[in-house]
Amino acid sequence: MVEAGEVLTEDSDIEIKMLPCRVSGLQRLANNVMGLTLKIPEAAVFHYHAGQYIDILLRDGRRRSYSIANANQDQGLLELHIRHMPGGVFSEHVFTVLKEKDLLRFRGPYGAFVWRHESHRPAILVATGTGFAPIKALLEQAFSEKYKGPLHLYWGNRQQQDFYLLELLNGWQQMYDNFSFTPVLSKPLDSDDWKGRYGWVQDAVLADYPELSAYDVYASGSPEMVASAKAVFTERGLATDHYYSDAFVKAGD
Ligand SMILES: Cc1cc2nc3c(=O)[nH]c(=O)nc-3n(C[C@H](O)[C@H](O)[C@H](O)COP(=O)(O)OP(=O)(O)OC[C@H]3O[C@@H](n4cnc5c(N)ncnc54)[C@H](O)[C@@H]3O)c2cc1C
Known part of the structure; x- marks a missing residue:
């Protein structure tokens, strides 16, 4: 559990993993935003705190960070909201090439932007x-x-x-x-x-x-x-x- 003021680092209670995943849904949420649903392999265990992000690993070794938009991974699904950056290495790919069942790889989770359970402040x-x-x-x-x-x-x-x-x-x-x-x-x-x-x-x-x-x-x-x-x-x-x-x-x- 994360306390107010605590910083989550790579040494936090959650293990950082590199995993494959399959695109299980692509949904245009707005003109320039794609909702991407990723399915984690059934045998894999992936834990994260709500608010954290993953790095999508590109074939050429580059990586792009995306926040996980769902708190609970129902049936091993991760939801991402990806804004189209015209000409952008990954977001352009998402909007023009990526399709259901494609495979991606990611590493994570990362980040200290998480819900502070112990705070009673509004x-x-x-x-x-x-x-x-x-x-x-x-x-x-x-x-x-x-x-x-x-x-x-x-x-x-x-x-x-x-x-x-x-x-x-x-x-x-x-x-x-x-x-x-x-x-x-x-x-x-x-x-x-x-x-x-x-x-x-x-x-x-x-x-x-x-x-x-x-x-x-x-x-x-x-x-x-x-x-x-x-x-x-x-x-x-x-x-x-x-x-x-x-x-x-x-x-x-
Ligand atoms: C912790 C973290 C979480 C993130 N979560 C999300 C998320 O949930 N959804 C999301 O859509 N993006 C998110 N991003 C941004 C994302 O990682 C990429 O930077 C973005 O999608 C552009 O990647 P690209 O490969 O398409 O473009 P690139 O090839 O990296 O860049 C293409 C062009 O867009 C410009 N550009 C790139 N990124 C930005 C930017 N952030 N602001 C202004 N211009 C930019 C570049 O200068 C370049 O001209 C997050 C970034 C971080 C660090």
């Missing part, structure tokens, strides 16, 4: 783009543990078409009194006719929560948002060891 979860993937896993974990504290998700995207799994989020809002969701757009199209929150997602949090000393914040997605959110939230009283983040930095190759 949680604010902040995502941009596919930064929603590990946050979805954290929320599933919190719900499965019957966490009763407030969980407020802010998800920032450029345009309305970039959101996905909204039915799931709306369903969670109906099902769980302690969960709320605020979508935020930074560059809405005229056709969006957007009447909701506008601007940077971290600014939307600040507008609603002027004082953050009593909170945990989980932030995931663009490195710019993750860095900016840390700076502005700590100015508003958030303790740095109550700020948990996962920045989707570019691969170094």
